[in-house]
Amino acid sequence: MRSIIDRLQKLVDDHLRIVRLVPSILGLCGLVLISKHYYLFSRFRSVFEIPNELFTRRLKLRGVVASVSFDGELKIIHLPRMCFIYRSDADCALPVVLPLTHSRRSIEWMRATFTGQPQIRFVPIGLDHANGRLVAMIYVKQQHQRRTWVLH
Numbered sequence: 222m223r224s225i226i227d228r229l230q231k232l233v234d235d236h237l238r239i240v241r242l243v244p245s246i247l248g249l250c251g252l253v254l255i256s257k258h259y260y261l262f263s264r265f266r267s268v269f270e271i272p273n274e275l276f277t278r279r280l281k282l283r284g285v286v287a288s289v290s291f292d293g294e295l296k297i298i299h300l301p302r303m304c305f306i307y308r309s310d311a312d313c314a315l316p317v318v319l320p321l322t323h324s325r326r327s328i329e330w331m332r333a334t335f336t337g338q339p340q341i342r343f344v345p346i347g348l349d350h351a352n353g354r355l356v357a358m359i360y361v362k363q364q365h366q367r368r369t370w371v372l373h
Contacts, residue, residue, distance in 0.1 A: 296314035
């Protein structure tokens with residue numbers, strides 16, 4: 222038993238550089254796989270760039286509301302999970318609608334609620350191919366009430 226440990230120790234000592242590199246290489250491979258699986262660095266600039274896998278897995282995406290139109294369509298600028306530099310690309314905002322019918326008061330409420338929100342979360346449900354819009358559920362965190370509002 223002692224000779225096996227001595228051989229293993231000699232092998233490690235002879236190849237110390239490789240032994241030190243293995244955890245780093247495995248960590249980088251894991252990071253690449255996780256970032257591909259959860260779309261950590263991907264920024265979606267069009268609703269047609271969003272992969273179908275996101276609809277089936279119901280992953281939450283982050284974003285900033287650029288505007289709310291008179292018919293209840295939200296323009297959301299998608300922010301990836303690992304966003305180091307924020308650029309406000311209003312021309313790349315995703316057109317998002319909620320799966321419900323709006324009244325005038327609900328649109329006013331949405332404008333009042335989303336104006337000034339630093340971030341929202343939204344879960345893609347599907348695509349409205351006819352109008353080129355994303356159908357999604359929206360999650361807004363209210364700061365003063367410590368409540369999460371779910372709109373669907």
